[in-house]
Amino acid sequence: MPRPVIAAVGASRLGRTALPGRDLFSVAVDEAFEGLPAPAELVGALYAGNQSERYENQIMHGTLLAEWAGLRYVPAERVEGCAAAGALALRHAVTDVRNGEHDAVLACGVEKMTAGGTDVATASLAAAFDRAIEQRSGVTAPSQYALLARRYLHETEATERDLARIAVKNHRNAARNPRAQFGETIDVDTVLESQPVAPPLKLFDCAPVTDGAAVVLVTSAETAAELGVPAVDLAGTGAAANNIAVAERDMTHIEGARIAAERAYAEAGVTAADIDIAEVHDAFTVSEALLSEAAGFAPVGTGYQSHRPPAERDDGWTDVALSTSGGLKARGHPVGATGLLQAVEAYEQLTGVAGERPGDPPEGAPSSPETALLLNEGGVADAVTVAHVLTAAPEVGR
Amino acid sequence: MSRDRALDAEHPLTLPGFFDALADGDLLGGVCADCGQVLLPPRPACYACGSRDVTVAEQPREGTVYTHTAVHTPPPALADDAPYTVAVVELDGGGRLLGRVDADHDDVTIGDPVELRVREPTAAEREAALDYEAAWPVHLFEPR
Structure with a gap:
């Protein structure tokens, strides 16, 4: 079987911008294909992660983005799973390459969240919840996660201050990441004194509304070697859907995420202890705590310690560095691109490449990480989760 | 598997059937004939074990608050109601159901006893409703 790798990546600027979604995508494609043949000379299929047609009154993102990339007549489709759409697109690209269907597939994500103002963003995100009971009860994304947070604080020793420290850590990481939406560091009081959104969550516990696009070129290792690009192995992928209504799930043990992560670990032949860095779906601070446990990094009830350097975490924690990008919280969260x-x-x-970022790396972060876990969720928490394990592949590229 | 069931809009395994009964004050749950899982609202398949042998039984309307919050930034259609309290309630029959709570958030704590009641949708809720939802009642929980 061909060995799928990431051969190139690109992203638009993140945050409010004047560019419509398709133009954000063009910026991402320009970056990813700099120095490479045009997409039309390489790419056999395209998957486009996109959360909602409400923002720009546009569906057909498969067709649209293929056209804007110059990819006429390739199979192309939009993938939808709320905020997990991007990783679902990546997963399809991985399986296509692994199965020998195509040598190169473009996984794309785009979301133009500011186009209709806050009301459109609120309503679009609420569409990810069960319509009959949840939406009709007036819940919102922050309030759904607040229900998880309230229960987590009830069952564990975690406090609102601990959750705030996760936000502080992720803003600190984002301040070093030139791609991040937020460049400023914050302190715990900034979070604790920010406007209540859904108790116990406050404005700074929440990821922002973000415009943005990202593309990932997935190829066979052979194709990446021919292109002479730095490559990273897509060593494992896993996905799991759980109930749409959060009330029907285990609200403090995120089972769907645990199962997706374990599937990806098994494919990659690794365990949680092997993971050096992880990007988990910290749409809200509590998510990073819950997903640290689901991924197997932290003993049950201690995920809230994710903001601490490894030496200061409880026994049983791994040395993983979480959300080195700043996470959804501070890097930004253009839903379908996340x-x-x-x-x-x-x-x-x-x-x-990231090793050249300015400033001091996070305390305890590995200087040359070799294995990464990605956990991308859609809906509330594990309504759907997609996991990928990536490993360094210095022998493939240049 | 119950292949002889006719899933029309009167059947309580469909949403119209469930909400019709709820409008009369009956909270119907699906009950998995194989594993006993309570399904709220009722549905044709059990999420716990995959069985499609699901019966329907009236559920107790009393329960306790499992977790709660308040919505300060509501969807546009409910702007006039905010802030309002929302909870996940563990019903005495074993199912869990999310709903609004008719109490100030500061007065609600995990473990509080509550009871489900139904009301007619407000004008704003009717405005936001889909065609087929227009007559569906809205459920909420009251402290008891």
């Missing part, structure tokens, strides 16, 4: 931005971060970490 899963691919996680892959962009892992590619840059595992190829060494």
Whole structure:
């Protein structure tokens, strides 16, 4: 079987921008294909992660983005799974290459979240919840995660201050990441004193609304070697859907995420202890705590320690560095592109590009990471989870 | 598997059937004939074990608060209601259901006993409703 690798990545600027979604995509493609043959000379298929047609009144992102990349007549389709759309697109690209269907597939994600203002963003995100019970009860994305957070704080020793420290850590990481939406560091009081959104969550516990696009070129290792590009192995992929209504799931043990991660570990032949860096779906601070446990990095009830350097975490924790990009929280969260931005971060970490970032790396972060886990969720928490394990492949590229 | 069931809009394994009963004050749950899982609202398949042998039984309307929050930034259609309290309630029959709570958030704690009641949708809720939802009641929880 061909061995799928990431051969190139690109992303637009993240945050409010004047560019429509398709133009954000063009910026990402320009970056990814700099120095490479045009997409039409390489790419056999395209998958486009996109959360909602409400923002720009546009569906058909497979067709549209293929056209804008110059890819006429390739199979192309939009992939939808709310915020997991990006990693679902990546997963399809991985399986296509692995199965020998195509030598190169373009996984894309785009979301133009600011186009309709806050009300459109709120309503679009709420469409990911069960319509009959959840939406009709008036829940929002922050309030759904607040239900998880309230229960997590009830069952563990974690406090609102601990959750705030996760936000502080992720803003600190983002401040070093030139791709991040937020460049400023914050302190715990900034979080604790920010506007209540859904208690116990406050504005700075929440990822922002973001415009952005990202692309990941997945090829066979052979094709990447011919192109002479730095490559990273897509060593494992896993996905799992769980109930759409959060009330019906285990709200403090995120089972779907655990299962998806274990599937990806098994494919890659690694365990949680092997993971050096992880981009987990920290749409809200509590998510990083919950997903640290689901991924097997932290003993049950201690995921909230993800902001601490490894030496200061409880026994049983691994040495993983979490959300080195700044995470959804501070790197930014253009919903359909987020899963691919996680892959962009892992590619840059595992190829060494990220090592050149300004300032001091996070305390305890590995200087040359070799293995990364990506956890991308859609809906509330594990309504759907997609996991990927990436490993450095210095022998493939240049 | 119950292949002889006719899943029309009167059947409680469909949403119209469930909400019709709820409008009359009956909270119907699916109950998996194989593993006993309670399904709220009822549906044709059990998410716990995959069985499609699901019966329907009235569920107790009393329960306790499992977790709670308040919505300060509501969807546009409910802007006038905010902030309002939302909880996941563990019903005495074993199912869990999300709903609004008719109480200030500061007065609600995990473990509080509550009871489900139904009301007619408000004008704003009717405005936001889909065609087929227009007559569906809205459920909420009251402290008891």
